[in-house]
Every structure is written in structure tokens, then in C-alpha cells.
Amino acid sequence: MENKYTVTGKVVKLNVTEVSIYREYPYTYITRSLAGNQLNKSDEELIQAVLEIMNIEFDPTNTIAKLTALSNEVKENLAQVKELGEHTKKNSETTQQSLFELTEQVFNLSAEVEALKGSHETEEEHHESTEETHSETSSTGTTNTPTDGTIAGN
Incomplete structure (x- = not known):
């Protein structure tokens, strides 16, 4: 007496693979549709996929628990994303x-620098004009203004 499932058929129909599995004892024959083309999977993977669908159909509590846990995880991740x-x-x-x-x-610093440059230029101009207009008063009371930058003498 064999207690193991074997694949008896697998056919692709409109992007769905119909898989049939068989077990001799207790006699069980199951056919379920799997999404997509599943022909490239091994017989063992197909058997597990069909049995998983059967378990969901007969006892969905395990799957509901998994989905609830997944939903909670997604909610936590969304809260973290919102916080970030x-x-x-x-x-x-x-x-x-x-x-x-x-x-x-x-x-403001640029304006201050420009103001300082302007005041420095004004000071230089004032200093230069003071040197130019600086004169020496002679004993006669007349003012001699040198033109060559030398100090005038009596």
C-alpha cells in the first residue's frame, strides 16, 4: 500500500496549469488549478502546491493566521516609513x-565688506588730498604749496 502522492496529469490551459495528483491508500484523487505555467516545476513541488490549496480550502485558520501576521508586519513597516x-x-x-x-x-558680510572697501577708499582719498593740500606757512605768512611732494623751505 502506497501512502505517497504521484502526479497523474499536468496541463496548461489559458495561463493556468491544471494538476492532478493521486494516492492509492486511502484512495484520493485531487485536481486543482495553479496560476501560470507550472510545467517547469518538479512533481514534488506540484504535489505540495496542490496539497497547500487543499489545506487552505479545508482549514483556512493557518492561512488566516499567516495573512494576519503578514498584515501586521506591513502595518509596522508603513508606520516606520511614515515616521521616516x-x-x-x-x-x-x-x-x-x-x-x-x-x-x-x-x-550681510558681503555688504559689510563693500562698505569697508568704500570707507577705506574714502580714507585713502582723504589722506591723499590732505597730503596734497598740506602746506607750510612761511614767516611772511604766505603759503607755499609744493607740487613735487617735497617740503617747501624759506
Whole structure:
């Protein structure tokens, strides 16, 4: 007496593979449809697929438990993704604010540098004009202005 299943037929019909399995004792003959072309799978894999479908049909509690566990896992993953999304959004806002502040500081520094350059140029011009107009008063009270940068004498 054989207690093992054997594949008695496998046929592809419209993207579905119909698989028939047989067991001599207790006499059992089962035919189920499997999605897709399953002809490339081994007989043992086909037998397991058919028996899994049979178990789901007769006792779905195990499959329901697996699906519930999978659903809970998916919910946890979605919560983590949502948390990461919120964290990323906060980081992005912080980064944007920091960039704005840095840009503002650079702009202010640039304006200060330009102002300092302008005041430095003004000081140089003032210094040069003071040197040009600097004159020495003689004992007669007349002013001699040198043109060659030398100090005028009496």
C-alpha cells in the first residue's frame, strides 16, 4: 500500500496549469488549478502546491493566521516609513532654514565688506588730498604749496 502522492496529469490551459495528483491508500484523487505555467516545476513541488490549496480550502485558520501576521508586519513597516518621512521632512525644513540663514549672513558680510572697501577708499582719498593740500606757512605768512611732494623751505 502506497501512502505517497504521484502526479497523474499536468496541463496548461489559458495561463493556468491544471494538476492532478493521486494516492492509492486511502484512495484520493485531487485536481486543482495553479496560476501560470507550472510545467517547469518538479512533481514534488506540484504535489505540495496542490496539497497547500487543499489545506487552505479545508482549514483556512493557518492561512488566516499567516495573512494576519503578514498584515501586521506591513502595518509596522508603513508606520516606520511614515515616521521616516516625517523625520526627513523635519530635516529638510531645518536644512532649508539653515541655508536661508547662511545665505542671509553671507549677503550681510558681503555688504559689510563693500562698505569697508568704500570707507577705506574714502580714507585713502582723504589722506591723499590732505597730503596734497598740506602746506607750510612761511614767516611772511604766505603759503607755499609744493607740487613735487617735497617740503617747501624759506
